[in-house]
Structures are given as C-alpha cells and as structure tokens.
Amino acid sequence: MPAQVVEDEEILSKFQDEKTRNEAFNLLLHKYQQKIYWHIRRMVIDHDDADDLSQDVFIKVWKNLGGFRNDSQLYTWMYRIASNECITFLNKKKQKNNVSLDDVAYELADTLADSSYFNGDAAQKKLQNAILTLPEKQRLVFNMKYYDDMKYEEMSQVLGTSVGALKASFHLAVKKIETILLAED
DSSP states (O other): OOOOOOOOOHHHHHHHHHHHHHHHHHHHHHHHHHHHHHHHHHHHOOOHHHHHHHHHHHHHHHHHGOOOOOOSSSSHHHHHHHHHHHHHHHHHHHHHHOOOOOHHHHHHHHHHHHHSSOOOOOHHHHHHHHHHOOHHHHHHHHHHTTTTTHHHHHHHHHHTOOOOHHHHHHHHHEEEEEHHHHHHH
C-alpha cells in the first residue's frame, strides 16, 4: 500500500507544535526531498554536490519554516531556496576557480560524461550538455518548465521575475538548445 501524501497545511500545522515538529519535518522531507534533489541536480550535475546542497536547503527550510507566511505554496518557497543555493554554489565555483561561466559549463559537462549516476541514453546526454550551455537563469527556467512542468506563475514566485520575462527566457532557451542539437546532428 503506497504511503499517503500529507497536505502542506497539515505539515505546517504539525511544525508549529513543538511536540510534532520533528514528525512534520519528516513528512516534509518525504514529500519534497526527491523533487528538490533533482531540481538541484539538474543545475549542478554532480551527485555529491547536489546531495550537499539538498542538505543545506533542508537545513534552511528547518530554520525558517516557523516564519513561513503562507503567501506562496510551500513547494514554491522551497524551490526558491533551492534555486538560490544553486546559483550561489555555481557563482562560488566560478570565483574559486577564477573561470568564466563557459568553463564551468564545460566542467559540468565533463562531470555529466563521467557520472556513474547518470544512466541516460545518448539523446538525454546531448540534451543535458545543451542545457549546460545556457546562462544560469535560463537553465533554471528551462528545467522548471521542461522537467518539473511548473507553471509560469509558480516560476514567477520562485524566481521573482515577471511571467512575460520567464516566457521569453524559456523561448530563448529552447531556441538555443534546438540550435545546439541541430548543429550536432
């Protein structure tokens, strides 16, 4: 029998009570950990980095959940934290290595090629390599729309960007990816 999915309202209610706070957090982890991990993983590629960043995200969620104001969906709020952690991580990687974004994309592509955790076929690998050439914000928008089927309104809440700008960003990302994929054939 599959585990029952608990509604966000129940998780938040349990989190407010000191006696059920740990149970609430376990329910939240069970419900969202995999989604958050894969959102991060598609941005940073490396499993270990994604694992570390996921832990950082859930530590921030634990510390800040008491102040969650319900002005967005819990999922959207957590995605915003995860997205910001990814961007911060990638920026630190650029600064630490004193390299350009293109060099980071090449490094991530090498990580993808060597990854024992990536078991996709050649077409998936080509798509991932094409996605890695996108600027961070376009990559986030593309991943959220393509993989997570997120609505533009939700993305707007996560990224703090207008719906129109997100649509334009997604359109540009798709065009760039198409160009890369067609050039490789």
